Amino acid sequence: MRHDTLIERVHEIERVAEKYHLLETRILGVLNFRDFFQVLHEQIGDIFGVPHVWFSLIRDEEAAAPLQRAALSSKLRRYLNLVEPESFGKLIRRTDKPLLENENLAPYLMLLPESERFSFKSLAMVPVSINGTLVGSLNLADPSPRRFHPGYNAVHLERLAVKVSLFLSNVTAHENLQYLAYHDPLTELHNRRAMEQTLEREFSRAQRYNSQLSLAFIDLDLFKQVNDTYGHDCGDALLKYIAEGMTEMSRQSDMVTRLAGDEFVLLLPETGKAQATILLQRMSDLFAEQPMSWNGEEIAVRLSFGVASALEDTVDSAAGLMKLADERVYQKKRARRGDG
Incomplete structure (x- = not known):
């Protein structure tokens, strides 16, 4: 090998190394998906001189889960798609x-982001793993x-695949931690x-x-008996069944919460006590009419609920609103046991 050719190869290696260092410097501090895909798109395009850069994520895989929990913004749709x-x-x-x-x-056209349509004559798919x-x-x-022809070095x-996999793993872990900080994992x-x-x-x-x-405090009746009779897997499935049902029957502005165990809270902005009570009674009736199927059996669903309004005279704080709704649940449960 000629001396000048060797020197040129060394310089090329140095230039590539500098590009990877620049990429790492600009992306390692990014800890959310929105900025990650945008920065990756821009930096790889600029640093490596590639006109079209985007991500494809396999639906239901670990990295796609945080994205599927929320609708992809129009901005994100420019940089990625789910396959x-x-x-x-x-x-x-x-x-x-x-x-x-x-x-x-x-x-390979199916890989193109929904909001982006462009023509290309060569493509490199770089596999990314976590x-x-x-x-x-x-x-x-x-x-x-x-x-990007089949004979391309x-x-x-391959080195870029390793780097991007590490970047994505870091962002995914951070997004999942953020999610679990404010969400019930079950x-x-x-x-x-x-x-x-x-x-x-x-x-x-x-x-x-x-x-x-208004705020509704909701308690699942006979939950202990379900766990004792059918097992905790059935109990977990019942909690998810209740959560999905309440979410479907709620407005986007409402907030459905699993407080602990079999206790749920439904926060209803711009909703009076009478309107909230009607909604909760409708939920209760619907669950009673639609038991959960479990291994060929029907698991009865019965809710107790208490509703309180921020405009009631006895309510002077957020904690007081929640306490009043909680008290009304147990008043109902005590009355039901007394009737029995």
Whole structure:
């Protein structure tokens, strides 16, 4: 090898190393999906001179879970899309090597983000994994068929796959921790911490503007008997059944919370006590009419609830509103036991 050729190769290695260092510097501090995909899109495009850069994530895989819990914003749709596992598997079979294609590109059009449609003549699919599991691909496309051809030296792309996998793993872990800080892991409803913060804010707003705000405290009857008779798996399924049903029957502005055990709270802004009571009675009746199926048996669902309003004379704080609703639940339960 000629001396000047060797020197040029050394310089090329240094330039590539500098590019990766720049990428790491700009992305390691990003800890949320929204900024991560935008920065990755911009930095890889600029640093490596690729006109089209985006992400494909396999639906239901670990990295896609935080995205599927919330609707993808129009901005995020520019940088990524979700792909079904079977469809993705047909495109990339070797998960340890980038795929390079510049001829039969039609099958890869399904990877394009919904809000982005552009033409390209060559494509590199760089597999991305988290903890050894394939979760998607980083896609780079170019209008030139010579950019990513099957004979292209993919060493740099393999290195990029490792870097991006580490970045994505970091962001996913942070997003999941943030989610669990404010959500119940079983039902995926908001937890007590999230509810109390929202309740304080909504109560202050209701007082300031003299507006309606109601809170319902909900208790699942006979839950212990369900666990004792059918097992805790059935009990968990019942809690999820209740959570899904209440969410479906609530408005987007309402807040459904699993407080603890078999206790739930429904926070209803701009809703008076009478209107809230009608809603809760409708929920209770619907659950009673639609028992949960479990291993060929029907599990009866019966709720007790208490409703309180921020405009009641005895309520002077957010905690007082919740306490009054809680007291009314147990008044109902005691009365029911007395009737029995």
